[in-house]
Amino acid sequence: MKTSDFYYELPQELIAQDPLADRSSSRLLVLDKESGKTQHRVFKEIVDFLHPGDCLVINDTKVIPARLIGVKEETGAKIEVLLLKRVEKDIWETLVKPGRKAKPGTKISFGDGLLTGEVMEIVDEGNRRIHFEYDGIFEEILDRLGQMPLPPYITHHLKEKERYNTVYASHEGSAAAPTAGLHFTPELLKEIEEKGIEIARVTLHVGLGTFRPVKVDDVEKHHMHAEFYMIDSEAAEKINRTKEQGGRVICVGTTSCRTIESAADEDGHIKACSGWTDIFIYPGYRFKVLNCLITNFHLPESTLIMLVSALAGKEHVLAAYEEAVKEKYRFFSFGDAMFIQ
Template sequence: MKVHDFYFDLPEELIAQYPLEDRSNSRLLRLNKDTGEIDHGVFKHIVKYLESGDTMVLNDTRVLPARLIGEKEGSGGKIEFLLLKRIEGDIWETLAKPGKKAIPGKRFSFGHGKLTAEILEVKEDGNRIIKFYYDGIFEQVLGELGQMPLPPYIKAALEDKERYQTVYSKESGSAAAPTAGLHFTKELLKEIEDKGVNIVYLTLHVGLGTFRPVKVENIEQHNMHAEHYELSEESARIINETKKKGGRIIAVGTTSCRTLETIGNNEGEVKAQSGWTDIFIYPGYKFKIVDALITNFHLPESTLIMLVSALAGQENIMKAYNMAVKEKYRFFSFGDAMFIN
């Protein structure tokens, strides 16, 4: 398939710049993947589409305030680092801007010396390997000095860092939020559980490769970035029991979906494990675990719109997206939601 098969025209004013005051008050477009039928509602009413015995799988990763702005020691030139992943201890892989200042041996300071960094290596792709120096606990220092790494299409400042976290976020390590989960409140999760729906968690630390454009014409030639995941014994047990009893597995977000499909075998079973996934899901893929998906509205020609097209059909998805534009749904990270069932 061609990249352009997943293009749609999106007016810039439909890109959400702020989260809603009430997380669960986002609009919800429901798409029946078998019939193509579409209806509209409010996210807080999603419980009516759920059934006792279903299992909902959420990604409990927590976004690091991974954007650090500092200065070069000595000259004072400004530098910005974006933490991508921890290599080991205080050594991280990062993006640096401007890169010409970030050469091996150079040191940088943040927060008037509360945190310093030394460039150890420049990788072939231009990413920098750096080592941090500080007193105390790194996460606390980062929490004080770092900013949320909002996607480039969000121009507005975020006053409350927690609005770019899910209410159930727990395991720190992401460079971006699993945004489908931003619609849930604790009250809505309890209402879902009260209906007899199982709620289980996995962890996939979202990398910035999520926003990397597909630069090849034939999508089969695209290479996905790798992200680290973990699934517990308890979550695996509940997922497997649900499948055996004929219940649905509902993934919350493409990150949960990719993790489940990475771990699942051809018999529709999962095992507790951790590892790295670079799975690329696009039309033609046969789902092993996921039956339904809660997701946001994604960028044109992105790997994420290709994933949802694999689940619901490319024609159904493009029809739904064009309708969402016509109905002025809010798009991307702080936007509205879609339920594919």
């Protein structure tokens, strides 16, 4: 299986640069994974496709303003630091640009010294482990100095930070948003619950590994970066009960999917747990828990389009993407949605 098998042509102008004013007014392409048939709807109509007894699994991670712009204390040279994951209390694994300027011992100042960091070690190419020093509470300083780490294909400035978070985001720790959840409003979630659909909250802190380009020709040789996840007993019980009673488990986003598939045993049963996952789902994978998926439109040749193809078949997915391009759907993080049933 080659990476190039998952390529499609996307006109630049279809990459969404800004979120819509009304989250739930995005378009929704509904794809039948067995037949490949499609329907064109509006996202708030997702409730029509959910049945009493189903369980919607959402990822309640919260994106932190993880992008910091600082200067080298010695030279004043500009340096950008992206927080990837917390290693210890004040020690973070980070992505530094330009990496060549960040040798061990380099000291970086942010916000005129409100926050300082010292490079401890090189992890790999651009990644550095940095120890931070500050007075007060780190999260409050980050809120003052940090910017939302938008993907590189979004060039517009985000006016409201909360628009790169879901309305149910609660556990801080992500470097990127679980974007399929951006379409939900509190009103829509209430309507879904009132219809008799369970909502199970899981957490997976999204790292940049999810979006790392596949640089190998052979898909199976790609390695995912590990990401931290948590499932509590309430979420596990809801998911297990849904399966036992014949309902469908519907994941909101590839991150929710990867979380429950990582936690499940071979029979698809889930226990409360936490840990690190580097699960890579591509065609040939047998889903243990998930039945349906709500997702956005993903980059060509990405691990995300491979996951979607594992569920609905590569031919059906690429045909649906071709149709979405023709119908001028909005693509990627702030774009439209797809429901695979």
